Amino acid sequence: MSRSPEIEAVPPGPLTEWLRAEVPQLPVGDEPVGIERISGGHSNLTYRITDAAGGRWALRRPPTGMVLATAHDMSREWRFITALAPTAVPVPPPVAYCADPDVIGAEFYLMEFVDGVVLGDEASGHRLDPGPPRRTAGLDAVDVLAALHAVDPDAVGLGDFRRSGSYLERQLRRWHRQVHESAVPDLSTVDAVHERLVQQAAALPPSDVRIAHGDFRLGNLAVGPDGRVRAVFDWELATLGDPLADLGWLIASWGRPGDAVPPTITGPSLVAGYAERAELVERYAERSGRDVSHLDFYVAFARWRSACIGAGVYSRYAGGVMGGAEEDGGAARLAALHRQAETALAALGG
Template sequence: MSVENPPGLDLQRLHAYLDEVRPGLVTGPLTGELIEGGRSNLTYSVTDGTTRWVVRRPPLGHVLPTAHDMAREYRVISALADTDVPVPAVVALCEDTSVIGARFYIMEFVPGTPLRRADQLASRGPHRTRDIALRLIDTLAALHSVDPAAVGLADFGRPHGFLERQVRRWGKQLDASRSRDLPGIDELRARLADTVPESGAAAIVHGDYRLDNVLVDTDDRITAVLDWEMSTLGDPLTDLGLMLVYFSDEILATPGPSDVHRAPGFPTTDELIARYAERSGRDISRLDWYTGLAFFKLAVILEGIHYRYVQGKTVGSNFEYIGQVVPVLVEGGLARLSA
C-alpha cells in the first residue's frame, strides 16, 4: 500500500529506521501529517494505527548557523524527565541525515492542546483561564528552579556573559538573514548592547516560552512543555521577558496571532510578573531591558522566516505577512527601553 509522505518526512524510511533502533515498536504501516502552527522546526504527528508519536526536524531550505539543533532539544527533554517540569518521553534521536534528509528526533505523543486564541480560553471561563495562566508562570518558575548539574546539564551552556552573547548572537543572526532595510533595528541592537544588566543565578532557559508552546489538557493541567530548540543555560529573565512580549498588544500585528491575553480572566502583566517574582524569588527590577531584548530576538527570528519565504523555502501558510510584522516589533523594543 502506498502512503503519501508529508513534506520533509519519508515515512517508509522512518519506519525502517525505527525497526532498526527500536525493534517491535512499530506494529503497522506509518501514516503522518505535518502539524500546522510552527514557524521554525517542522513537527509531525505519526501513527502505526495503534500508537502515536511526534517527530521533529529542522525546516526545509535556509537554516541559520547554531539553530535547529535536534540533539540539543532531545538532550534537555531527556534531562527534565524526572523533574517538576512536564515534558514528553523521548523515543529516539537520529543524527544520520541520510534517513530523511535532516537530523530528527521522536517523542511520545502527549494529550493536550496548545492554546493560541482567546476564544479557546474564553470557552473555559474566566476562573479557569486565570488558573491556566498562573500555572504557566508556576511551570516557568519550576523550570528555573531546576539545578542544571543535578540533571546532567552543567555543561549545557555558558552562563557567564550570557546576556552580552545574546545581543551579539541575535545581531549575527540578523546579519545572516538581512535582505532589506529595517529602520530602527540597528539602534535597538546598539542600545541593548550598551545597557546590559548584571545577571542573577543561572538557570535552564527555554528560549521560547509561551502558552502555545505548552499543552493544556481538559482539566487545565499543563501536560508538556514543547519546542526546546533555543534552550540553554543562562539568565532566566530572558524567558519571562519573551513571554511578556507574546502577551503584548504588539504581537497582535502578527499573522494568526496568539491573543490569549485578551481572554476574560487572563491576569494582567503586573500580576504575571508578581507571580513569577513570588515563585522564583528573583529580582525583576530591570525587566524592561529583558523585554526589549525579547522584541529584538523575535524580530530577528521573524526576519529569518521572511528570508526563507522570499526564497520559496517555507512550508505552510501566512508566511507572506511575516515581513510586515518585523518593524512593529522593532518599535516595541525601542519603546520598552525608553520606559
C-alpha cells in the same frame, strides 16, 4: 499544485524501517506508519506518527531549507527533554533519537504523544472555558517556568552548556549576526535597538545561570481542559542563561484586550478571561524568589529578539521554502518585525 516540501519532509517507508530496527517497543506492521503534520510553527517541524496498533507518537525534525547558522539543532532539543524528563518540569517523554540524515533527510527524534490543547493563536484562546481554566493556564505556565528555573543544570547533566561571560552579551551578538544574514532590506531600527540593549545590559546586576527555554509561551505548551500544563515543547532555543529572559519573552507575548502595543505573537491571552501581565509577574516573583525590577529591559530585549527571529522566518518565505510566496510579498511580516523593533526602541528611551 505541488505539495509543500514541509508536508513531504518525512518519507514513511524509510521511517518505518528505522522504527522497526531502532524502536522495537513501537508496534510497526508491514505497511508504512501513518504520518501527519501537526499544524503551527514556522521553525522545526512536528509530525504525528501512528503505529500499527493505532498508538500515537510525535516526531521532530528541522525545516526543509534556508536554515540559519546554529539553528534547528535536534540533538540540542533531545538533550534538554531527556535531562528534564525526571524533574518536575513536564516534558514529552523521549523515545529515540536519530543522527543519520539518510533516514528521512535530516536528524530527528521521537517522543511520546501528549494529549492536550496547544493555544497557539488568538482564536485558540476560546478553546478553554471562560473562568478558572483560562486564568489557570497563565498562572500554571508561570509555575512551570519557575520550576524550570529552579532546576540545577549541573545536577541534570546540562552543565556543559554553560559558557563564560554574559548570557545577554552572547544573545545580543548572536541574534544581531543572524539578523544580518537575513533577507530583510532595512535593519536600521533593529541596529539602533541592539546598540541600546548592549549599553543597558552592561549596567544590569549579574544573574544566576539557569536553564532558559528561549521560547516559553502558551503556544509551546500543551494544557488540559482545566488549564494545567501537561507538557512543554519546542526546546530548539534552550540554553543555560538568564532566567528573566524567559519571563520577559512570556510577558512580551502576553497580549490583552485593548492593548495599545501589539504583543510579539497574537496569542490566546488576547481573549477575555486570561490573567493580566502584572499577575504573571507577581506570581513568578513569588514562586522563584527573583528580583523582577528590571523586567522592562527584558521585555524590550524580547521584542528585539522577536524581530530578529521574524527576519529569519521572512527569509524562508522569501526563499520559497515555507509553502510558496505570500500574496503581499511578505510585506505584513516585514511590517510586524519593524513594529516590534520600534516598540523596543521606544521602551529603551529611543
